[in-house]
Amino acid sequence: MSTKLYYKNKIADCQKRIIGLKASIAKTKEDKKKKAEQLAKQIKNATGTSKDSYKRQKINSAAEFDRKVESIKKSVESVKAEITRHRNSMKSAK
Numbered sequence: 001m002s003t004k005l006y007y008k009n010k011i012a013d014c015q016k017r018i019i020g021l022k023a024s025i026a027k028t029k030e031d032k033k034k035k036a037e038q039l040a041k042q043i044k045n046a047t048g049t050s051k052d053s054y055k056r057q058k059i060n061s062a063a064e065f066d067r068k069v070e071s072i073k074k075s076v077e078s079v080k081a082e083i084t085r086h087r088n089s090m091k092s093a094k
């Protein structure tokens with residue numbers, strides 16, 4: 001049987017991971033914004049078929065960033081569930 005200190009350390013580690021994941025979400029959102037601005041400039045300066053290509057690229061890029069954010073959010077939820085398991089285990093620890 002593990003001690004309460006063990007579970008407290010595990011919970012602290014999980015909380016640090018959550019902070020890191022939230023930072024990743026913020027960075028991904030910032031990267032999405034920069035990419036959208038870059039593609040908007042390219043769309044503005046393009047003509048004809050290249051303009052359509054940039055528009056499709058902008059849509060696909062935004063969707064990719066959204067998928068990354070959702071994946072990271074799922075990871076955060078997973079770590080939160082892990083914290084809950086540790087807290088429940090800590091209740092029965094000595």
